[in-house]
Amino acid sequence: MTTLPGPDPDLLAGTAAGARRSRRHRLGRRLVGRGRGNGATAGQNVGGWLFVSPALGILMVFLVVPICLAIYVSFTDWSGVTSPFASTVHGVGFSNYASLLTQPGLSQQLFGTSLRDNLYYVLFVVPLQTALALWLAVVVNNRFLRGRGLFRLAFYFPSVTSSVAITTVFIFLFQGSGAVNKVLRVFGITGPNWLYDSRGIFSVALNNLGVHNPPAWSGHLFLGISLWQWLAGPSFGMCVLIILATWTTSGTFMLLFLAALQGVSPEVEEASEIDGASSWQRFRHVTLPMLRPALVLVLTLGFIGTWQVFDQVTLVGPYNQTTYTPAYLSYYVSFQDNQFGQGAAIAFLLFALIVIVTLIQRRLVKEDLTQ
Amino acid sequence: MSHRHHRSTRRKVLSYVLLVAFALVFLAPFLLQLANSLKTDGNATANELSLVPHPVSLAGWQQVLGIGSAAGVADFPRWLMNSLVVSLLITVGRVFLDSLAGYALARLHFRGRRLVFGLVVATLMVPSVTLLIPQFLIIKQLGIFNSYPGMILPMLIDATGIYLMRQFFLQVPVALEEAARIDGAGTFTTYWRVVLPMVRPGLITLTILSFQAAWNQYAFFLVATVSPQYFTLTTGLANIVDGGLSAGNQFPLKLAAAMLTTVPVAVLFFVFQRYLRASRFDAAVKG
Incomplete structure (x- = not known):
């Protein structure tokens, strides 16, 4: 099998070591290049800039400059109507950030709720999609399985579809008297009115166990909402999005694991089989260690992606405020409430959050590599 | 036994x-x-x-499919055309510009290359949902809000595509270009005639990924346009799902529209899935 190039896994996983390595690699190449083509350098200087300038121009105009503009806007009360530099727009200092982080009020309460809801989304989706993808990959990779291609296709199909289209289908399936609840009724379960139900599943479970009054300590507020609310768990509405995400992304990550599994030689597996290892032992001690780089990549992509959920929320959000994520809140506050300064502040806080998650991941990966 | x-x-x-x-x-x-x-x-x-x-x-x-009854609120044929035209233009632009830049970053020795590559890698890390307000700001300032150029221009480049193409170009043997150069070919001719045909799997991968990204794009078009005449299948569908239709649930209509939105990309993927598997995932894991 020919190895084709593609994204550098280190870079995707965001390791500093990877970036350093490729820098050294390029330096070496450049020295070699100098030794060879002396006459080409002047032409390549012009050619090189001509080749990158369209891309560079677009990246500057539609990415770098706008980000700077938005940072400026996050310190103003711009309403989105006039130019952000008009005299009617006032600088408001850090108040857009303060009303989210330190000042109690409606803004902080909405922001805190969106963080809680997205946090539960991350905590459920990342382990679920990773485990499911891994399991599917291992099963589909079985040499003796017939129709492997068909299974692969079935599991991968949800990944390629448009998020709007697939959310439309899920809204249909999760109606109060819809398909999902009809299937649940066959098993004697009365399903909730999913999309409209804003109760957290943990608090519902506690209610069923007879806990009705929250303990005194849980009344303490954090980011505008009480600890009791922080611990309530994802709402039923959010559960629909969790199921949706698990179902659509497992296929992509299954392919990633499958690609990694091709690197595990059948001889190693056979050898351990002859040694009498059970299939679980084989998976745990032979397959899993070899999948470690792929696992790190899947977890990284998972953690970055799940903090950005937006499309699905714009469709489900009108049913249920407990599905709001910071990304959606940022959009809503800006484009529906015309408070672009506030919206931009939310976007940058989300940005910072994702960067921090990535940096922690990087640290962990680096430790992992040095071990 | x-x-x-x-x-x-x-x-x-x-x-x-x-x-x-x-x-x-x-x-x-x-x-x-x-x-x-x-x-x-x-x-x-x-x-x-x-x-x-x-x-x-x-x-x-x-x-x-626009057969029979009047278009009404939901002008699906127009949305389909918008989706097609916008996606095709974005795809052509991305494949050409990303590969140009990727080639320069892989092979041409120009001053500042390291800086440009650093910028590309840095933009890879920017979470795209945090760009909605910035991009709205800039297209408004440039006067292309609520227009086709406003929908297309900001999407013409993606850092992932540049990075992907650079990786493909790095694999092409240098000797080929040197031979072309000795024959007197210029930089562009060498790129166009000699190197580009060597990275066909990369071009196919980039074409599919770009088309999919544009066709399924929703968030950006949502903030870049406001008139129904610019609805694509995704923004139009989202609009009717969020209550843009006057009467009832109309689930058959919504589900059919969702299907129409799904099918083209699905077909594209399954026709070319061999290339995608080989390039996108093997390399991502094996390096």
Whole structure:
């Protein structure tokens, strides 16, 4: 099998070591290049800039400059109507950030709720999609399985579809008297009115166990909402999005694991089989260690992606405020409430959050590599 | 021995059953979508689980495909055209510009290359949902808000594509370009005639990924346009799902429209899936 190039896994996983390595690699190449083509350098200087300038121009105009503009806007009360530099727009200092982080009020309460809801989304989706993808990959990779291609296709199909289209289908399936609840009724379960139900599943479970009054300590507020609310768990509405995400992304990550599994030689597996290892032992001690780089990549992509959920929320959000994520809140506050300064502040806080998650991941990966 | 054989057969059957069940769970939403898109409005709300529409109603599909009834609120044929034209232009632009930049970053020795590459890698890390307000700001400032250029221009470049193409170009033997240069070919001719044909798998991968990204794009078009005349299938569909239709649930219509949105990219993917698997995932893991 020919190895084709593609994204550098280190870079995707965001390791500093990877970036350093490729820098050294390029330096070496450049020295070699100098030794060879002396006459080409002047032409390549012009050619090189001509080749990158369209891309560079677009990246500057539609990415770098706008980000700077938005940072400026996050310190103003711009309403989105006039130019952000008009005299009617006032600088408001850090108040857009303060009303989210330190000042109690409606803004902080909405922001805190969106963080809680997205946090539960991350905590459920990342382990679920990773485990499911891994399991599917291992099963589909079985040499003796017939129709492997068909299974692969079935599991991968949800990944390629448009998020709007697939959310439309899920809204249909999760109606109060819809398909999902009809299937649940066959098993004697009365399903909730999913999309409209804003109760957290943990608090519902506690209610069923007879806990009705929250303990005194849980009344303490954090980011505008009480600890009791922080611990309530994802709402039923959010559960629909969790199921949706698990179902659509497992296929992509299954392919990633499958690609990694091709690197595990059948001889190693056979050898351990002859040694009498059970299939679980084989998976745990032979397959899993070899999948470690792929696992790190899947977890990284998972953690970055799940903090950005937006499309699905714009469709489900009108049913249920407990599905709001910071990304959606940022959009809503800006484009529906015309408070672009506030919206931009939310976007940058989300940005910072994702960067921090990535940096922690990087640290962990680096430790992992040095071990 | 035969006991063991027996046990392993049983296990094999069991794992097949489990796998088929899982595959059905994965495909069930699509099957229900197709079946219900062919039902009458009332039947789709009362009998969601039936896979055989009875009676069959083509009303939803007729409206989606623009046959018969007047366009009304939902002008699907226009949305389809918008999706097609915008996606094709973005795809052509991305494949050409990303590969140009990728080639320069892989092969041409120009001053500042390291800086440019650093910028590309840095933009890879920017979470795209945090860009909605910045991009709205800039297209408004440039006077291209609510227009086709405003939908297309900001999407013409993606850092991932540049990075992907650079990786492909790095694999092409340098000797080829040197031979071309000795023959007197210029930089662009060398790129266009000699190197580009060598990275066909990369170009195919980039084409599919770009088309998919543009076709499925929703968030950016949502903030870049406001008039219904610029609706694509995604923004238009989202609009009717969020209550843009006057009467009732109209699930058959919505499901048919969702299907129309899904099919083109799905077909593209399965036709070219060999290339994608080989390039995108193998390399991502093996490096």
